[in-house]
Amino acid sequence: MTTLHELFLDEIRQERGKFLSREVAELSSDELAELPAPVRRYMTVCGFAGRKKQWYAQLKWANVEMKLSRGGRWRKMECQQFNSVPDPVRIVHMRMRVGGVLPLEARDKFQSGRGNMLVRLLKIFTIEDVRGREMDESALVTVLSEALLIPAYAVQPYIRWEGVGPDRAAAFISAGESAVHGLFSFNEAGEFVRFETLQRWRSGKGGHLQRTPWRVTAGGYVSWDGIRHPTKVTAAWLEGEEWVEYFRGELRW
Template sequence: MKDLYISEVRKELTKYSNCSNDIITENDIVPLPEPIQKYFRYCGYLGKEKMNNAEIEWEDVFYKNSPNKKWMSLKCYQFNSVPEPTRIAYMKSRIMGIFPFEGRDKYQNGHGNMLIKFLKLLKVVDAKGKEMDESALVTVLAEALVVPTYAFQHYIKWTAIDSNTAKAVIRYNESEVSGLFYFDDLGEFIRFETDDRYYSERGTEYKKVKWSAVAGNYIEKNRIRFPSYLKAIWHTDEGDFEYFKGNIANIKFNIK
């Protein structure tokens, strides 16, 4: 599974190996809604190279697949590419500290796929199709400001709501999804909400359920601020179900 992840990342790196890295300027952010502009300034992105891709280094990551389950500790590796909306994540853990459990979650080439294997051989989930395409694209959108040059791409359209809120619509291949970005008065992105993500209790039936991603604990590295803590929450009829939480230790842009 890790080899699969590495091979998919390498394909993206090869595809866009000749991309130039222009500088982010005021002219780039002027067309964006006010809170997005403020975010770029607050985080220190003006004058920095535009990001064609990113390697996100996670630590202290936890996941659970149902509200009544215990949290499972994960090792998590993530790569994003910008020219086409692309997100590839590899996760591994051990059930009861013994049995290997691996997952690869991606949006690539216009399609989403969640692949999970137990004991390295037994395929327990291989989710794909319209619901996965849209759900995986929503995840790209939710994390777009972590790799902020996503905001400049033709496949994302922005609408100003107020001084602390902006709406984004992302359209790629045959999928279109949207969500709201919320910011505090400093300019920090603090929450993303959407009604365009599909929820499945058993992996067989899907329904759209309100979903949110919460960001916080901003840190500064290499003169750039970014949220170091993220969590994901389903807002079901039975109540809120927080199923993912983790810390971003570092972000490396323009990997070769």
């Protein structure tokens, strides 16, 4: 049986093969002019204007931890991620040990307009294979949350922007049969610091799925090769009136 890591590597090999003959262009002033002011400022202050657009990227994660439940403990996790831009694709491989002993692997993806979460225990026992409308929407809105980490996303025809104010912008993304949206917020320096949406699904009691407010934060910006990047990322659900983190990690550029 193919392991989930092997599946992950095969899927990204196939995606990367699509870009062998694709021309790489710069992020132009005309493209930036179409963006809301806070997004345009982010692109400028972080050094993306006039740079080559990435058609795909492999994000490098370190010190990743995740909680499987609100009262659970933080568990260390290995995480590898691949994104591609012309058609929105996001493929992630995660690995941790349950009880410090049993290996648990997951492959989470949005590809060809569909989302899928595949989880295996001991590499061979499939304990989750989640598909359907809710998974499609959740996976797509996660792609949207990363649109400013890989700026070529922001100028694709499947994303539409609306200015909300001097430090916020709404974004709408469509792919396959799904259409979702969220709100990006920026600090005084022009850096992207938060993404929020009401369109991510969460499994509750009895496995019942419901849309739950979801937030991603980004911070700890550093400069590398003339580009400013965030290094610290968290994800949280809104429970009552409190945002409860369940994911935290560091990006290495």
